[in-house]
Amino acid sequence: MVIKQAELEAVCGITSKLPENAYPEVAFAGKSNVGKSSLINSLVNRKALARTSSQPGKTQTINFYRINQAEYLVDLPGYGYAKVPQSEKEKWGKLIERYLHGSKQLKAVFLLIDIRHEPGKNDAIMYDWICQNGFAPIIIATKLDKIKRSQVQKQIKLIREGLAVKPGTTIIPFSAQTKQGVEEVWAVIEALWNGEL
Ligand SMILES: Nc1nc2c(ncn2[C@@H]2O[C@H](COP(=O)(O)OP(=O)(O)OP(=O)(O)O)[C@@H](O)[C@H]2O)c(=O)[nH]1
Ligand SMILES: [Mg+2]
Numbered sequence: 001m002v003i004k005q006a007e008l009e010a011v012c013g014i015t016s017k018l019p020e021n022a023y024p025e026v027a028f029a030g031k032s033n034v035g036k037s038s039l040i041n042s043l044v045n046r047k048a049l050a051r052t053s054s055q056p057g058k059t060q061t062i063n064f065y066r067i068n069q070a071e072y073l074v075d076l077p078g079y080g081y082a083k084v085p086q087s088e089k090e091k092w093g094k095l096i097e098r099y100l101h102g103s104k105q106l107k108a109v110f111l112l113i114d115i116r117h118e119p120g121k122n123d124a125i126m127y128d129w130i131c132q133n134g135f136a137p138i139i140i141a142t143k144l145d146k147i148k149r150s151q152v153q154k155q156i157k158l159i160r161e162g163l164a165v166k167p168g169t170t171i172i173p174f175s176a177q178t179k180q181g182v183e184e185v186w187a188v189i190e191a192l193w194n195g196e197l
Contacts, residue, residue: 001186003067006044010064014091018099019064025072025105026189028140029096029126030112032078035142038176039112040065040073043185050075060092062099071193072105080122100133108135108192110185111163115141115155115173119162127163138188139165144175 010019028036037050037059049065063075076099077092084092100109109130113119119127130137141159144152156171165171170188174181 001043001067001190003044005066005068006046006049007066008049008063009066009072012062012064012095012099013060014095016061018062018102021064021072021105023066023069023071023105024107024193025064025074025103026108026110026192027074027076027099027106028110028112029076029130029137030078030140030142031114031120031122032081034078034112034114035174035176036075036078036112039140039142039174039185040075042176042179042182043073062095071189074099074106079126080120097129100129100135106135108189109133109137110140111137112140112142113159113163114143115152115159116143116146118158124163127165131166136166136169139163139169139171140181140185141171141173142176144173144180145177 012018028039030036037052040050041047044067050063059075060077062077065073067073076096111127111130113123127137139159141156147155152173159171172181172184174185
C-alpha cells in the first residue's frame with residue numbers, strides 16, 4: 001500500500017452525527033491500551049498520526065483517518081478501562097453500536113486482542129456485537145514483541161478458544177514495535193477492496 005496522504009478527517013463523540021463518507025471504511029476495535037492507535041500509525045507509517053498513550057482511555061471518540069483519496073481507517077474508543085465511570089462506558093458502547101449498525105461504508109471490523117492475555121468478557125461481548133452487525137471480525141493479536149516466539153501458537157490458540165471464533169477466522173500476530181504483521185493487515189484490507197473476502 002502506497003500512502004500518499006493520511007489525515008485525521010473527522011472526530012465523533014457521543015453526541016456527534018456520524019459522517020457519511022464517500023469511501024469505504026475499516027474499523028479497529030479493542031480494549032483500551034491494546035494498541036489500536038499504534039496499529040493505525042504502523043499501517044500508515046507515521047509515528048503520531050493517531051494519538052497513543054501509556055495512559056489507557058486515550059481515544060474516547062471515533063476517529064476517521066482518510067488514506068489517499070480512497071479509504072478510511074477508523075479508530076474506535078477502547079473499552080474496559082476501569083477508571084471510566086459506568087455512565088461514560090455505556091455512552092461509548094452506544095456510540096460504537098450506532099457506528100457498527102449505521103455506517104453504510106463500513107466493510108470490515110478488526111478486533112485487537114493483546115497476545116499476552118486470554119480474551120476477557122468485554123472482548124467476547126465486542127466479538128459478538130461485531131458478528132451481530134453482520135461482520136466477520138478479523139482478529140489482530142497485538143504486542144507480539146512482548147512474548148517469546150515459542151509462545152505464539154499457544155497464545156493464538158487461547159484467543160481462538162477464548163472468543164470461540166468461527167472456523168476460518170483470520171488471526172494476525174502483530175507488533176507496532178517491530179512492524180511484524182503490517183503487510184498481512186494491508187493484504188486483508190486490499191483483498192476486501194478487491195472483493196476477494
Ligand atoms: N511493546 C509494544 N507496545 C505497544 C504495541 N502497541 C502498542 N503499544 C503500547 O501500548 C500503549 C497503548 O497503545 P495505544 O495504541 O495508545 O492503544 P489504544 O488501543 O489506542 O488505547 P486507547 O486509545 O486507550 O483505547 C502505548 O504505550 C503503546 O506504545 C506493540 O505492538 N508492542
Ligand atoms: Mg487509541
